[in-house]
Amino acid sequence: MIVFLFSSYSLCNSFQWIQYGIINNIFMHFYGVDAFTIDWMSMIYMLTYIPFIFPVTWLLDKKGLRVIALVATALNCAGTWVKVLSVKPNLFAVTFFGQFCCSFAQVFILGMPSRIASVWFGSEEVSTACSIGVFGNQQRHVDNCVQMQPYRTSA
Template identity: 60%
Template sequence: MPQNNTLKGNHANSELTGEEWPQSKASKTISQDLASLQWRPGPLGRAISSGSLLGTKAFHDDHAELDTKPGTRVYHRRWLMLFLFSSVSASNAFMWLQYDVISNIFMNFYNIGSLAIDWLSMIYLLTYIPLILPVLWLLDNRGIRDVVLVGSAFNCIGAWIKIGSASPNMFPVTFFGQCVCSVATVFVLGFPSYLASVWFGEDEVSTACSIGVLGNQNISGNSRG
């Protein structure tokens, strides 16, 4: 009897058509794969299969790679750069209000009126308006290094021109030197925030920006006082 059942089963399998045999083999393979999955309780009491664990791990790994952002690389010389920038800004602020502080002496020295002395400081404000857009374009295309170097050069040249105009009949030369220094203001006055964002990390931007602004504003406030 067992032999007949075995033969009958073998005979039944042999009667499968060419289309039914691959389907039967595929069903058997799927059944074996489902049976091989080992289910075990998850952290919240729910059943998690090994396949689900692999998928979850891959999902978290992908998101970890997406969420990982490279940090800003900072250098120790960033504080030196900030000090140099603040020094240039402070020097330019000296040039701005040096005539207003002792205006009566310069009025007697050059034999001019108070309006001429006022124009020596107001020229800084007038120069800033037409030149700020070209300087911003230069900043985007050349970088902060070239912008600060050009501003420092204008500041130095203007200072030497004013030194050479220390004569009672050379007030026009003094005014020209003051105009050159006013051009330097456009290159250094508005860039502490840009310097802080380029050279410093996220937790140091506000501090660096405050120090950069302090170089100009502190000198200006003391000069007016």
């Protein structure tokens, strides 16, 4: 159940990652921006990770899984709602802020599989639980990239 819960909010966050890149031509037209700007909507996920991974890892050690999971879920939910509420052509900066919130949530989520495995599972289950958690997150990214292929090759 614990791995399922983690995979669920990891899934929700992963769907936020590349949603703009899949149909970038539509978003370019809607917001009146170029392709490079839309590409930054996915690149922000990688850039956010770099400065925040060490503070988030420290928080995970000091505050524990529950706090980190709640913060990650709250950030992802808030970022998603910000993006939903900013669906107006003149609110691209607000949309980008929502994407940043979701990317910040990802920093919390990516550090959790090994901690979940070590806290919730026995010594003979740790490696399996950790690999499921990591693979569950990566599978979502693979699914998103596979969905992109038809759009990239036909454009």
